[in-house]
Amino acid sequence: MERTKSLRIKLTFAALCGSVLFIIGFAVSAPVRSFVLFNQIEKQERSTLKNITNRAENYALREEERRLTVQNEAISNLLSTEFRLISEDVSMLRDTFVAFLEHPERYHPRALPNALYEDVKSETPYVHFSQRLLKQGLNPQIEKEIKAGSNIADLAPFFSDYYKCVFFGAESGYTIAMYVMSQPDDLVPVSRNPARLTYDPVSRIWYQEGKGYVGTNFTDVYRAQTGDMTVSCISPYYVNGKFHGVMGVDCSPKWVNELVKSIAVDKNDLYFILSSKGEVLFVNFDSDAIRVTLGVDIRNSEEKSLANIADKMVEKKEGFDTVTIRGKDYFIAYSPIKNVNWSFASLIPVENVYAPSIEIKDHLLKIKDSYYSKLKSSIVLVVISTTVFVLLLLFFIFRRIIRLSDNVVNPIIRLTHDVNKFAEGNLDKRVKLDSHDEIMEIAESFNSLAQKLQDNIKNLSEISAQKKRLDAEVNVVNEILVNYLPDNFSLAEKYGFDLYAKEYPAKSSGGDFFDFYMLDEGHLVVSIGDVSGRGVPSALFMMISKAVIKSFCKMNSEVSLGEALHKINNRLHEHNTEQMYVALFIGIIELSTGRMEYVNAGHYAPYVYSAEKDTGSFLIDGNIDSIMALNGNISFHTRSTVLNPGDMLYLYTDGIISDRSLKGEKFDELMLSEAVLKARKNNLTSEEIVDFSYKTAVDFIGRDSFTDDIALLCLQRK
Known part of the structure; x- marks a missing residue:
C-alpha cells in the first residue's frame, strides 16, 4: 500500500513535474517559435517585394523605350515630310519668281513699298535697295526686273502661317521680302535704322551659303535680323541660265513645336533637333547644356554622356540610351530626319519612368506593415491565452495552440507561395484562402492590387497613347481647316x-x-x-x-x-x-x-x-x-x-x-435638293x-454630328 501510495506520489509528482516542465517549455517555445516564424516570413516578404518592384521597373523601362522609340520615329517621319514640303514650297516660289524675271512682258508691273524710304509693317510685302545698288544706279533693266518680280507678293501671304520670312535677294543689291513679326504693327528689320541704310543681301550668311547650293537646302543656325536664332530653307535662282541671287524662307521654332506636339503622347515631352555640325537648331526646354546657340557644338560639351549621344546623332545613328544633363538623368531616343541632314531626339526624366513602380512598392509596404502589426498583436494574445488556460486544460490548450498556429502559419505560407509565383512573372496567379480573418483581407487586397496592376500594364499605355494622339490630331486638323x-x-x-x-x-x-x-x-x-x-x-x-x-x-x-x-x-x-x-x-x-x-x-x-x-x-x-x-x-x-x-x-x-438615321434611312441628293428649293422659294x-439645308439633314438623321x-x-x- 505504501509502495502504491509512493508510486502514486511519484507518478503524480512526475506528472506534475512533467506538466510543469511541459508548461514552461511550451510557454517558452510558443513565443520563440512564433517570433522565429515571424522573422522568416518577414525576410521572405522583403525578397518578394524586391522581386515585384524590380519586375515592375523593368517592365516600365521596356514600355517607355518602346513608346519613346515609336513616337520618335513617327515625329522624325512627320518632320521629314514637313521639311520636304518646305523644300517644295521654296522650289515653287523660286520657279515662279524666275518666270516673272525671264518673261516680264507677260506680267503687269507691280510697285511695292520700299523699306529704304517707308515704314513697312509686319506681313506687308516690300522691296529694299542697298546703298551699293543706289551708287551703281537703277538702270531701266533692273527697274523692269524689280516691278515684274514684285508680283511674287501675291503668293507670299499664303505662306505667312508657316514661315517667319519669305525673301528674295538679288546679286545686284535689291531685296523683295515679307516678314511676320511678333506684333502686327511692328516694323520689319530693314525698315528701321541703321539696318535700312546698311543692309545688303549679299553680305548675309544665308546668301553666302546659298550661292554654293545646288537646289534647295537648309542652313545652319544663324542670327536673323530680328535677333532670333533662325534656320532657313534657301535656294539659288538662275535667270536665263545665269546666277541671279538667293531666295528662301525662315522656319519658325513655334511651328516645329506644334508639329511635334501633334503626335507626342505627353505635351510635356522634351525634345531637341541637332544639325550635322552638332549645333542645336530647335529645343523646347530650358538648359544651359542644350540650347540654340550660334556656333556651339554640343559634342564638345562638358556633359560627357550628352557629348557621346551628340556624336551618334551626327553620325545618323538611331537608338535608345541614358544621358545626364545638369545632374539629372534622362532616357533619350534619337533618330535621323530624312530629307535634311539633321537628327531628332526626345527625352523623359528617369524618375518619371519609375514613378509607377515606386507607387506600387509604397502601396505594398503599407499592406505589409499593416499585416505585421496585426500579426504581432495576434502572437501576444496567443502567448497570454496559453499561459492562463494551459493550467486548466493542458491537452485542449496544446491542441488549440497547434491548431491556432496552423491556422496562422498555413495561410501565410500559401500567401507567400502565391505571391512568389506572381513575382516570378505569372501575372494571372491569385491567392485562394478559406480563412475569414485579417490574412484573408490581405489576400483580397493583394488580389485586387494584382488585377489592377495587370489591367493597367496591359491597357493604360496603349489606350492613353491612342486617345491623346487622336485627340491632338483631330483638334489640330479641325483648327487648321477652319482657319484656312x-x-x-x-x-x-x-x-x-x-x-x-x-x-x-x-x-x-x-x-x-x-x-x-x-x-x-x-x-x-x-x-x-x-x-x-x-x-x-x-x-x-x-x-x-x-x-x-x-x-x-x-x-x-x-x-x-x-x-x-x-x-x-x-x-x-x-x-x-x-x-x-x-x-x-x-x-x-x-x-x-x-x-x-x-x-x-x-x-x-x-x-x-x-x-x-x-x-x-x-x-x-x-x-x-x-x-x-x-x-x-x-x-x-x-x-x-x-x-x-x-x-x-x-x-x-x-x-x-x-x-443614315437611326432607322437606317439615308438623307440623299433628292432630299437635299428639296430642302434647298424650299429655302430658295422662301427668298x-x-x-x-x-x-x-444643314439643319434639315441634322433633323433627319437625328444627331448633330456627321462621320x-x-x-x-x-x-x-x-
Missing part, C-alpha cells in the same frame, strides 16, 4: 451677288474644302472639293491642293479653265506618292453677265435654281471629268451656263448625304439657305 478657309463673303456683293459658305468638320477630319476669290475685277472663282482619306495626311494634301489650284488659276487666267486644270492636275500628280486624289468642282463667273465657265472633276453635280422656271436641277451636261492628282496628262472639259438674275448655285460635298439669303466633313457654298444673283 476664306470668310470675306462680301467681295461680290457690289456686283449683285449674295455669297456664303461654311465648313462643318467631323470628329475624324477629312479633306473637304471650299474656296472663293476674285480672279480679276470682273470675275469671281468659286470651288468646292473633297480629298481622299482621313486625318492629317488628307488635311495637308487638301491645303496644298487648294493653294495650287488658286495659284495656277491666277497665273493662267489667259487660258481656258480646262487647260488650267490640266496643268494643276499634272502638278498635283507629280509628287503624289501616296496616291491621294481630289474631287473638285470649280467655276469662273463673269459678274457683269452671270455667265459661268466650269469644270467638274469627279465631284457631285451642283444644284442650280432657275428663277425663270421657278425650279431647280442638278448641273449635269455630259460626262463628268476624271478626279484629279491620281493620273497625269488628263484632259478637262470647260462647260458653261448662265446665272440670270434670281438664279442660285448651291455646292456641297458628300458628307451631308452619306450618313432666304445664301447664309440662311446653307444653315437651313465625314461637310462643306457647303451658296451663290445667288440678286
Whole structure:
C-alpha cells in the first residue's frame, strides 16, 4: 500500500513535474517559435517585394523605350515630310519668281513699298535697295526686273502661317521680302535704322551659303535680323541660265513645336533637333547644356554622356540610351530626319519612368506593415491565452495552440507561395484562402492590387497613347481647316451677288474644302472639293491642293479653265506618292453677265435654281471629268451656263448625304435638293439657305454630328 501510495506520489509528482516542465517549455517555445516564424516570413516578404518592384521597373523601362522609340520615329517621319514640303514650297516660289524675271512682258508691273524710304509693317510685302545698288544706279533693266518680280507678293501671304520670312535677294543689291513679326504693327528689320541704310543681301550668311547650293537646302543656325536664332530653307535662282541671287524662307521654332506636339503622347515631352555640325537648331526646354546657340557644338560639351549621344546623332545613328544633363538623368531616343541632314531626339526624366513602380512598392509596404502589426498583436494574445488556460486544460490548450498556429502559419505560407509565383512573372496567379480573418483581407487586397496592376500594364499605355494622339490630331486638323478657309463673303456683293459658305468638320477630319476669290475685277472663282482619306495626311494634301489650284488659276487666267486644270492636275500628280486624289468642282463667273465657265472633276453635280422656271436641277451636261492628282496628262472639259438674275448655285460635298438615321434611312441628293428649293422659294439669303439645308439633314438623321466633313457654298444673283 505504501509502495502504491509512493508510486502514486511519484507518478503524480512526475506528472506534475512533467506538466510543469511541459508548461514552461511550451510557454517558452510558443513565443520563440512564433517570433522565429515571424522573422522568416518577414525576410521572405522583403525578397518578394524586391522581386515585384524590380519586375515592375523593368517592365516600365521596356514600355517607355518602346513608346519613346515609336513616337520618335513617327515625329522624325512627320518632320521629314514637313521639311520636304518646305523644300517644295521654296522650289515653287523660286520657279515662279524666275518666270516673272525671264518673261516680264507677260506680267503687269507691280510697285511695292520700299523699306529704304517707308515704314513697312509686319506681313506687308516690300522691296529694299542697298546703298551699293543706289551708287551703281537703277538702270531701266533692273527697274523692269524689280516691278515684274514684285508680283511674287501675291503668293507670299499664303505662306505667312508657316514661315517667319519669305525673301528674295538679288546679286545686284535689291531685296523683295515679307516678314511676320511678333506684333502686327511692328516694323520689319530693314525698315528701321541703321539696318535700312546698311543692309545688303549679299553680305548675309544665308546668301553666302546659298550661292554654293545646288537646289534647295537648309542652313545652319544663324542670327536673323530680328535677333532670333533662325534656320532657313534657301535656294539659288538662275535667270536665263545665269546666277541671279538667293531666295528662301525662315522656319519658325513655334511651328516645329506644334508639329511635334501633334503626335507626342505627353505635351510635356522634351525634345531637341541637332544639325550635322552638332549645333542645336530647335529645343523646347530650358538648359544651359542644350540650347540654340550660334556656333556651339554640343559634342564638345562638358556633359560627357550628352557629348557621346551628340556624336551618334551626327553620325545618323538611331537608338535608345541614358544621358545626364545638369545632374539629372534622362532616357533619350534619337533618330535621323530624312530629307535634311539633321537628327531628332526626345527625352523623359528617369524618375518619371519609375514613378509607377515606386507607387506600387509604397502601396505594398503599407499592406505589409499593416499585416505585421496585426500579426504581432495576434502572437501576444496567443502567448497570454496559453499561459492562463494551459493550467486548466493542458491537452485542449496544446491542441488549440497547434491548431491556432496552423491556422496562422498555413495561410501565410500559401500567401507567400502565391505571391512568389506572381513575382516570378505569372501575372494571372491569385491567392485562394478559406480563412475569414485579417490574412484573408490581405489576400483580397493583394488580389485586387494584382488585377489592377495587370489591367493597367496591359491597357493604360496603349489606350492613353491612342486617345491623346487622336485627340491632338483631330483638334489640330479641325483648327487648321477652319482657319484656312476664306470668310470675306462680301467681295461680290457690289456686283449683285449674295455669297456664303461654311465648313462643318467631323470628329475624324477629312479633306473637304471650299474656296472663293476674285480672279480679276470682273470675275469671281468659286470651288468646292473633297480629298481622299482621313486625318492629317488628307488635311495637308487638301491645303496644298487648294493653294495650287488658286495659284495656277491666277497665273493662267489667259487660258481656258480646262487647260488650267490640266496643268494643276499634272502638278498635283507629280509628287503624289501616296496616291491621294481630289474631287473638285470649280467655276469662273463673269459678274457683269452671270455667265459661268466650269469644270467638274469627279465631284457631285451642283444644284442650280432657275428663277425663270421657278425650279431647280442638278448641273449635269455630259460626262463628268476624271478626279484629279491620281493620273497625269488628263484632259478637262470647260462647260458653261448662265446665272440670270434670281438664279442660285448651291455646292456641297458628300458628307451631308452619306450618313443614315437611326432607322437606317439615308438623307440623299433628292432630299437635299428639296430642302434647298424650299429655302430658295422662301427668298432666304445664301447664309440662311446653307444653315437651313444643314439643319434639315441634322433633323433627319437625328444627331448633330456627321462621320465625314461637310462643306457647303451658296451663290445667288440678286
